[in-house]
Amino acid sequence: MRKRKLMLENGIVLTGEALGSLRQTTGEVVFNTSMTGYQEILSDPSYCDQIVTLTYPLIGNYGINRDDFETLNPSAGGLIVKESAAHPSNFRSAANLDEWLKEKDIPALAGVDTRMLTRMIREHGTLYGRLFGEQEEEKEILEELRAFQPTRNKVKKVSTQHAYHAPGTGRRVVLMDYGAKHGIARNLIKRGCDVFVLPYNSLAEDIFKLNPDGVMLSNGPGDPEDVPEAVETLKKLIGHLPIFGICLGHQLLSLACGASSSKLKFGHRGANHPVKDVRSGRVDMTSQNHGYTIDRDSLMGTDLQLTHVNVNDGTVEGVAHNHYPAFSVQYHPEASPGPEDSNDLFDEFTAMIDKHRAKTPQV
CATH class of the missing domain: 3.50.30.20 (Carbamoyl-phosphate synthase small subunit, N-terminal domain)
Known part of the structure; x- marks a missing residue:
């Protein structure tokens, strides 16, 4: 050998x-x-x-x-x-x-x-x-x-270059591809969603043209501050469409609402990380893969409320918007690999879409 x-x-x-x-x-x-x-x-x-x-x-x-x-x-x-x-x-x-x-x-x-x-x-x-x-x-x-300097365009490297359609039935969901795992689209289609996957740098106007019922923000690599164009797009989407973010998508949504991020010492990567829902007290075992986190103190003064914390170190694991249908989690409810304790977050997202549709006149 x-x-x-x-x-x-x-x-x-x-x-x-x-x-x-x-x-x-x-x-x-x-x-x-x-x-x-x-x-x-x-x-x-x-x-x-x-x-x-x-x-x-x-x-x-x-x-x-x-x-x-x-x-x-x-x-x-x-x-x-x-x-x-x-x-x-x-x-x-x-x-x-x-x-x-x-x-x-x-x-x-x-x-x-x-x-x-x-x-x-x-x-x-x-x-x-x-x-x-x-x-x-x-x-x-x-x-x-x-002397090595890592590249800061990792999201551009892994995102799709062209929009494509992953056909389903029912709710139309735009999946923003910051480095999306197949498990996210799989879970959306399983729940009766018609999925359109868009590049990371798509403009808000591109998304609105598809007349979606909701927007899914995917996971992805690197520092969320390296994707300022995604943050600017999200600022224009919040309040208009239901939004669910995972991992990098969670960080980008938080930055769009005024929070800040920082790098963890060695990150969270594994399939057995305990996360507590501070609203209900429920603890889920979760799959995680991230090197950055949203600063807990930076949530003060924003329209975000803390919903989930990491049991091991107290870091932010989830937020929800106080006024609009938007929430996100730092961990991976689609698992792959890992436990499926939090898979029902996809059901929460589709229920949020249905509630928003019921209140919004259909064009």
């Missing part, structure tokens, strides 16, 4: 076995604590350019199948695992992890202590790293790594 190395910006080098593509890659090294769902994780556009460390020690044991992708063109920067299963056992499996990584040109590293790496990230915060071949000059790699 060919050797490969991971260098972190703090100078630490880990050596393991090469998987997937042999190209070099540089990106933010993050960790995900999910025990299953590596296929959904790697195909989640929110991981654009990131090198994902999976804490569960055996990855790839049920292979890769045709059904569990969250996008057709994965944009993850790389993968780090303790052990990769070369011979998966699952009746749905169509390829092993290494074969699929090669096909999608995603570099990966196996044979390293991923839990030690995770503890390092938790202590120091997310670090930039590079996956490279064992023959490369480490001193030069470190100099390049410390």
Whole structure:
């Protein structure tokens, strides 16, 4: 097995076995604590350019199948695992992890202590790293790594370039694609929605022309402040249409209402994050994947009320508008992978649409 190395910006080098593509890659090294769902994780556009460390020690044991992708063109920067299963056992499996990584040109590293790496990230915060071949000059790699400037156009990279229609029946919903997972459209269509998917930079006028009944704001990668055009569009939509935001969509809705965001030390990525609804006291186990959060104090003076908090660290997990039909959550009610405790938020959204339609004269 060919050797490969991971260098972190703090100078630490880990050596393991090469998987997937042999190209070099540089990106933010993050960790995900999910025990299953590596296929959904790697195909989640929110991981654009990131090198994902999976804490569960055996990855790839049920292979890769045709059904569990969250996008057709994965944009993850790389993968780090303790052990990769070369011979998966699952009746749905169509390829092993290494074969699929090669096909999608995603570099990966196996044979390293991923839990030690995770503890390092938790202590120091997310670090930039590079996956490279064992023959490369480490001193030069470190100099390049410390000078590395990440791109700020990740949403543009993963969003659809052209609007398209995902036909359903009933309510017409515009899905703003900031890096949307397939699970969002799947849940909307399941509930009788006719979905139009629009690029991240679509203008409010483009949306109104479709005469939608509601607007869905998708998840996506990076810093919400890197997408000011989306914030400006949302300012023009609030109060006119029901809005439901997920993850990056939640952050963009909050910014449009006057709140602010900041980067978390190491983010929330996993399938077992407890979130409390402060209105009812109910706690859901949730799937999460984000590196930024809405500042709790910044909600003061806005028209937003805090609806959900993270039980572990008290960060903002959900907001609702005080006057208009608009709400959002930081976590992923569509799961994929993860628990489906909060899947009924899609029902709340469709009920909000129906209530708004009943009060609004139909053209």
